[in-house]
Amino acid sequence: MSELRQRPTATSKSSNGPDKESRSRQHSSNETDQDHGISLLDIIRVIVTLIIACCGLSYYMTSSESVLWGYRPWYTRWPVVKQWVQGPVTLTPSQLSLYNGTDATLPLYVAVNGTIFDVSANRMIYGPGGSYNFFAGRDATRAFVTGCFKEDLTSDMRGVEIMFMPVEDVENESITSAQKKIRREKELRAAKARVEGAVKRWTEFFSNHKKYFEAGRVVEDGGVVGEPWPLCEGAQKQRPKRSAMLEKS
Ligand code: HEM
Numbered sequence: 001m002s003e004l005r006q007r008p009t010a011t012s013k014s015s016n017g018p019d020k021e022s023r024s025r026q027h028s029s030n031e032t033d034q035d036h037g038i039s040l041l042d043i044i045r046v047i048v049t050l051i052i053a054c055c056g057l058s059y060y061m062t063s064s065e066s067v068l069w070g071y072r073p074w075y076t077r078w079p080v081v082k083q084w085v086q087g088p089v090t091l092t093p094s095q096l097s098l099y100n101g102t103d104a105t106l107p108l109y110v111a112v113n114g115t116i117f118d119v120s121a122n123r124m125i126y127g128p129g130g131s132y133n134f135f136a137g138r139d140a141t142r143a144f145v146t147g148c149f150k151e152d153l154t155s156d157m158r159g160v161e162i163m164f165m166p167v168e169d170v171e172n173e174s175i176t177s178a179q180k181k182i183r184r185e186k187e188l189r190a191a192k193a194r195v196e197g198a199v200k201r202w203t204e205f206f207s208n209h210k211k212y213f214e215a216g217r218v219v220e221d222g223g224v225v226g227e228p229w230p231l232c233e234g235a236q237k238q239r240p241k242r243s244a245m246l247e248k249s
Pocket of ligand 1: 122124125131132135143144145146147148
């Protein structure tokens with residue numbers, strides 16, 4: 001028998017009509033959502049994939065050194081955490097001298113302008129036999145400025161600014177002594193600023209270095225006394241000459 005389509009009657013409508021219709025409408029709209037919508041899970045999947053790809057690329061680009069493009073927060077470095085827990089060290093110059101690498105059980109310390117830095121991560125340079133071992137176990141700020149690694153291994157900075165002051169090699173300059181005095185004052189101020197700049201640069205070099213970290217402070221056991229430290233030969237030779245300066249201007 002052929003099937004006959006029947007118009008829904010009032011009874012049939014009331015029994016399953018609106019419910020069924022709305023259910024089927026809801027069903028078809030759900031299907032459309034599933035077909036075209038982006039779920040939260042999809043977004044998470046994309047983000048995770050991007051993070052993994054980025055880490056992988058970083059690992060490849062940094063020659064297997066880092067998955068975070070070289071970023072390494074201090075709390076992931078064990079010696080820094082240990083130092084942080086123990087608190088900063090305070091050492092006198094004679095105590096500091098023990099940290100020069102001769103005792104392998106102690107860390108390697110370098111001090112600049114009273115601040116001690118742990119440079120144990122670079123024993124090749126600062127350890128025994130290293131090219132800059134003379135900086136280890138002491139505050140040799142003066143040598144950091146002058147470059148005189150034999151004579152200036154001291155924190156005594158008195159008179160070091162002279163290295164940036166011109167040598168007065170012109171006898172009959174046509175300016176008054178008052179003008180000379182004012183010029184000298186100005187040059188002295190500039191020279192002191194250069195010394196401060198050099199010290200600041202080295203301090204920043206050690207504090208911003210990714211392998212070194214600040215360990216504490218040097219406490220002077222008497223401070224710098226006596227005759228001012230003489231200017232080393234190397235620094236003396238680097239001094240500008242007044243005659244050359246006048247020629248230029
Ligand atoms: C005021 C002068 C200078 C100071 C204070 C100084 C200081 C230093 C310091 C502290 C380091 C170690 C850096 C680190 O911890 O990674 C270093 C490395 C180095 N410096 Fe100098 N330096 C000076 C001048 C020079 C000059 C003139 C030369 C070249 C002739 C030079 C060549 C080197 C080399 C090759 C290294 C790498 C050392 C190594 O890998 O063994 N430095 N310098």
